[in-house]
Amino acid sequence: MESTPLGGLPMKRMRLGLVALATLVSSAVTPAIAQEWQDWPGLAGRAYTGAAERDYLLGLKAYYQADYINAIYLWSRLGESADARSEAGLALLYYIGVGTQRDNDKAFYWASLAAERGQPEGQSLLGRMYLSGRGVKQDIIAAYAWCETAQMAGGFGGCRGEAIQQMTGPMLPVAFKASNDLQARFRPNPVEMALPPKGD
Numbered sequence: 001m002e003s004t005p006l007g008g009l010p011m012k013r014m015r016l017g018l019v020a021l022a023t024l025v026s027s028a029v030t031p032a033i034a035q036e037w038q039d040w041p042g043l044a045g046r047a048y049t050g051a052a053e054r055d056y057l058l059g060l061k062a063y064y065q066a067d068y069i070n071a072i073y074l075w076s077r078l079g080e081s082a083d084a085r086s087e088a089g090l091a092l093l094y095y096i097g098v099g100t101q102r103d104n105d106k107a108f109y110w111a112s113l114a115a116e117r118g119q120p121e122g123q124s125l126l127g128r129m130y131l132s133g134r135g136v137k138q139d140i141i142a143a144y145a146w147c148e149t150a151q152m153a154g155g156f157g158g159c160r161g162e163a164i165q166q167m168t169g170p171m172l173p174v175a176f177k178a179s180n181d182l183q184a185r186f187r188p189n190p191v192e193m194a195l196p197p198k199g200d
Helices: 031-038 051-064 068-080 084-096 104-116 120-132 140-152 159-166 171-186 190-194
Strands: none
Touching: 051 068, 051 084, 068 084, 084 104, 084 120, 104 120, 120 140, 120 159, 140 159, 140 171, 159 171
């Protein structure tokens, strides 16, 4: 069983790299820190798919080391350029107030972006926010739909059961339909999957 110390989110998932944006004062990754990170076992010799992947991993390392200022710096740039992992991280840090002040409005904003891009941790956090009413009007049906969608995508849907417990009988069919409709938006189109890539 995973421990759930902050905001009901499992600690194991938090360690998987959810980091977030905060108000940046005047910090940046120094050249010395960047060089030291290149020697980190998780990064050494890794073939990056680009600067975004490198910055994601460097931000992840900073987060693991509780160096939230540098994690925030790296991940905020990625979140602003539509990286769903970073958006989910930004949402989490605003939600729990690690490395920044708690800000439910910003947490909801970043979680919504990540969730709509199909990022399971963003979907789960968005569901949790709908469940608790933090940053958004409480909506048990939306909470269930997002948590179920996250779980079906391989994320943690820990709030799904909590949402069901808060529903009355007539709400269940509505929630199941909302969940199915939401999941259908994220399923790959089988026809598109069978087509050859464009340009071939």
